[in-house]
Amino acid sequence: MRYTLKVNGRTHAVDVDSDTPLLWVLRDSLDLKGTKFGCGAALCGACTIHLDGAPVRSCVVPIAAVGKSAVTTIEGIGSTPIGARLQKAWLAVDVVQCGYCQAGQIMSAAALLARNKAPDDADIVAAMDGNLCRCATYMRIRDAIKQAAKDEFGSAAAQKKA
Amino acid sequence: MMQDRISPALSVPSAAPPTGLASRRDVLKASAAAGGLLLSFSLPGLAKAAAMAQAPEGGTALTAYVRIAPDDTVTILSKNPEIGQGIKTMLPMLIAEELDVDWSQVRTEQAPLDPALYERQFAGGSMATPLNWEPMRKVGAAARQMLVAAARRGWDVPESECETASGRVRHLPSGRSLSYGALAAQAATLPVPDLDSVKLKDPRDFKIIGHSIPGVDSPLVVKGHPLFGIDTVVPGMLYAVFQKCPVFGGKVVDANLDVIRKLPGVRHAFVVKGGTALNGLLPGVAIVADSWWRAEKARGKLAVTWDEGATRQQSSAGFAREAAELGKKAPAHRLRDDGNVAAALKGAARVVEAAYAYPFLAHAALEPMNCTAHVRGDKVEIWAPTQNPEPGRTLVAQTLGLDEKNITVHMTRCGGGFGRRLANDYMVEAAWVAKVAGAPVKLVWNRTDDLQHDFYRPAGWHFLKGGLDAEGRLVAWQQHFVSFGENGNFASSAGLASDAYPAGRVPNLSYGASLMQLGVPTGPLRAPGDNALAFVFQSFIDELAHAAGKDPLKFQLELLGQSELLPGRGAGFDTGRARAVLEKVREVSGWGTRSLPARTGLGVAFYYSHLGYFAEVVEASAAADGQVTVHKVWAVGDIGSQIINPTAALNMVQGGILDGLGAALNQKITIEKGRVVEANFDGFAPLRMSQAAPVEVHFLTTNHPPTGLGEPPLPPSIPALCNALFAATGRRIRELPIDSALLKT
Numbered sequence A: 001m002r003y004t005l006k007v008n009g010r011t012h013a014v015d016v017d018s019d020t021p022l023l024w025v026l027r028d029s030l031d032l033k034g035t036k037f038g039c040g041a042a043l044c045g046a047c048t049i050h051l052d053g054a055p056v057r058s059c060v061v062p063i064a065a066v067g068k069s070a071v072t073t074i075e076g077i078g079s080t081p082i083g084a085r086l087q088k089a090w091l092a093v094d095v096v097q098c099g100y101c102q103a104g105q106i107m108s109a110a111a112l113l114a115r116n117k118a119p120d121d122a123d124i125v126a127a128m129d130g131n132l133c134r135c136a137t138y139m140r141i142r143d144a145i146k147q148a149a150k151d152e153f154g155s156a157a158a159q160k161k162a
Numbered sequence B: 001m002m003q004d005r006i007s008p009a010l011s012v013p014s015a016a017p018p019t020g021l022a023s024r025r026d027v028l029k030a031s032a033a034a035g036g037l038l039l040s041f042s043l044p045g046l047a048k049a050a051a052m053a054q055a056p057e058g059g060t061a062l063t064a065y066v067r068i069a070p071d072d073t074v075t076i077l078s079k080n081p082e083i084g085q086g087i088k089t090m091l092p093m094l095i096a097e098e099l100d101v102d103w104s105q106v107r108t109e110q111a112p113l114d115p116a117l118y119e120r121q122f123a124g125g126s127m128a129t130p131l132n133w134e135p136m137r138k139v140g141a142a143a144r145q146m147l148v149a150a151a152r153r154g155w156d157v158p159e160s161e162c163e164t165a166s167g168r169v170r171h172l173p174s175g176r177s178l179s180y181g182a183l184a185a186q187a188a189t190l191p192v193p194d195l196d197s198v199k200l201k202d203p204r205d206f207k208i209i210g211h212s213i214p215g216v217d218s219p220l221v222v223k224g225h226p227l228f229g230i231d232t233v234v235p236g237m238l239y240a241v242f243q244k245c246p247v248f249g250g251k252v253v254d255a256n257l258d259v260i261r262k263l264p265g266v267r268h269a270f271v272v273k274g275g276t277a278l279n280g281l282l283p284g285v286a287i288v289a290d291s292w293w294r295a296e297k298a299r300g301k302l303a304v305t306w307d308e309g310a311t312r313q314q315s316s317a318g319f320a321r322e323a324a325e326l327g328k329k330a331p332a333h334r335l336r337d338d339g340n341v342a343a344a345l346k347g348a349a350r351v352v353e354a355a356y357a358y359p360f361l362a363h364a365a366l367e368p369m370n371c372t373a374h375v376r377g378d379k380v381e382i383w384a385p386t387q388n389p390e391p392g393r394t395l396v397a398q399t400l401g402l403d404e405k406n407i408t409v410h411m412t413r414c415g416g417g418f419g420r421r422l423a424n425d426y427m428v429e430a431a432w433v434a435k436v437a438g439a440p441v442k443l444v445w446n447r448t449d450d451l452q453h454d455f456y457r458p459a460g461w462h463f464l465k466g467g468l469d470a471e472g473r474l475v476a477w478q479q480h481f482v483s484f485g486e487n488g489n490f491a492s493s494a495g496l497a498s499d500a501y502p503a504g505r506v507p508n509l510s511y512g513a514s515l516m517q518l519g520v521p522t523g524p525l526r527a528p529g530d531n532a533l534a535f536v537f538q539s540f541i542d543e544l545a546h547a548a549g550k551d552p553l554k555f556q557l558e559l560l561g562q563s564e565l566l567p568g569r570g571a572g573f574d575t576g577r578a579r580a581v582l583e584k585v586r587e588v589s590g591w592g593t594r595s596l597p598a599r600t601g602l603g604v605a606f607y608y609s610h611l612g613y614f615a616e617v618v619e620a621s622a623a624a625d626g627q628v629t630v631h632k633v634w635a636v637g638d639i640g641s642q643i644i645n646p647t648a649a650l651n652m653v654q655g656g657i658l659d660g661l662g663a664a665l666n667q668k669i670t671i672e673k674g675r676v677v678e679a680n681f682d683g684f685a686p687l688r689m690s691q692a693a694p695v696e697v698h699f700l701t702t703n704h705p706p707t708g709l710g711e712p713p714l715p716p717s718i719p720a721l722c723n724a725l726f727a728a729t730g731r732r733i734r735e736l737p738i739d740s741a742l743l744k745t
């Protein structure tokens, strides 16, 4: 089946079986390898992407269900202000160990900050508990999310002053 | 008498092809004179520098480790695979320090697999630091010396008048200076100095070592760049799945290949006869398709008739029953007998008896096993996330009947290792399937493959008696370990060393073992052996402390006694270092000085593992329904004189401790009818953020050579948690994972 997909602001045409999970379309048809396969069953969050801004596990979303929704992946999230701040905070906090989970973590965190500018610990856990980090970098993930959130207030305050 | 074998941290499962791992241990030579570990090494990579210099890429190669470009960019190669331990940052830091360049000039690069140049290239056993601390600095110092020699020749001045800093050589009297970039071509023509002759910096002058350097690949990781094995793309590549018998060692009798071959996208479907070695190429059915999803979907229609073999009789429940029976008898093998345990137990004022047990565990690295292979005639090219590429290449060569020299292995970044990728079963599968398919093939396991075809941390059962005298001193210890193995040899990672602590500190002590036959493959999991034994030893010592009516931490210190070097791994077990980390963790955790809420307790444990000393205190509580919450962990480590990269070290300690807590709280692998029951992260659950307590970390700096961190923080975390739960509830956890029903009010 032919499908037209909007990914990170660009339109792509793919020809795949209708039950192909979006994860594999991204990875193998579009060569966007940042979205990761961890479990194939919505249990680990490594494959988290945004559909119209909402975080979803792309391993359980068949391509036929994507429709006209805009897909954002880790390759595109850096061009949003929240994504850029998160990536910066991730590096400043030196979150990464093996790094395999981190694309999914950043995508979940970006969706969280989009709806909650200043999440507390409980908000962070609620939003992030579906994202496994087998290396257990959780403390730093929490810190990086808070730092990215603070950054926003920092820049907002700076803008106000200016 | 049974062979007394600690399962070595790095051993790939038994019956492995020659791995060269034994030689790794030969490299380590303990030196009592130096009060620690001395390393003898050779670095063939330096001798070949001239040859390397002929074919520079991105600059002039001074040695196999260092290239310098005219723009002063310094490229440093990291010889070992990166699995998240931060090696691609840390090894180049050691070289850069002595090369005397600024870190901002440095680019790091994964070295190719070439043991002729780089010697053993592996990630395991927390060995990278002890093995490379001195050699890699000497590599840097040698290159620096070549650059200085090039400069002073040009200026015709004595070496003593030259100094280096920030990638430049300066002639002090004249003030002239040249950058390394300008000197590299000339330096590369000079001989590499004898490593024994190069001078190393005084640690007080370190500018890179001891400073936090963020992971070199992290800027690419957070943007989703394709760094991992699973991201490999080779032109014309096909995708494969490989279905093995769910029962370990089972063979294919028949499969509906005709049906499979007709499914959309399927290019090949075939039976792989395979062998019997559980760490080699096993029997199974390969499906190769034009996309991984189509191969995986086709597997859903696969019907295989298996000859399941003898292992189908085995189960976790059966092992537990057999262990309980064996535990009633005398051990089949005696490992150690000090004093007279029977008499001492008889004469003891108080005897404590307990049985401990822990389950099989999987590694569950987040990146599933995968490998991409391309076989062309007698040549093979492999892209693999592996901790241990060299034995993998040997395995591929032997299985495909090819010469190792014709096999190239590219080491990709690994999405976690934890010991799983020391075995290369998935590598040989990919190579075989690619050969039959006649095209480049990427083999990707799904999570069920990963959890059901692992090399498991072996389960174990311990039957213990401890005797206390009237003053509450530990005078007798009897331990019968029911484990797995054959012919008097423990299965991989299923051993108990005769010198394991508290041996040497209890006058009457016996260790014995009985072995059950096992058809399930076992292997090293982060802190192999210790990740299970620490739970048993350090929990039972805590039981005895409570029985003696003593503060557990004080009891531990009393038992450790005076500072002394007891037999043990590396230079031996230094009771003084163990005391020091315990005393420090008492201080930083506020042990004995804080009042805690109801059903909340502190637990303490320490362990000497992989040359590192860690003492940990856990604060945990149990709700009325038994639900466990870990509130905080304090950890104190002693890994010698230098923390090379503090940010990475902290991350590693926190990760290791939380890994241990996750195992204790959540994890077990269950064998039923010779196969694994758990099939995904719902059945086998790594720790999640909601369970991740803050971990406060302190290091003691001691006058010992630096050692590794991948493993030592993990073992004490489990008994510290269980001991905390005893303090909180009065219930003793003697079996893992923790059953919260036992903690209900």
Ligand code: FES
Pocket (backbone or CB within 6 Å): A036, A037, A038, A039, A040, A041, A042, A043, A044, A045, A046, A047, A048, A057, A058, A059, A060
């Ligand atoms: S791969 Fe989608 S949630 Fe794990």
Ligand code: FES
Pocket (backbone or CB within 6 Å): A096, A097, A098, A099, A100, A101, A102, A132, A133, A134, A135, A136, A137, B084, B366, B415, B416
């Ligand atoms: S950093 Fe390894 S899984 Fe999260």
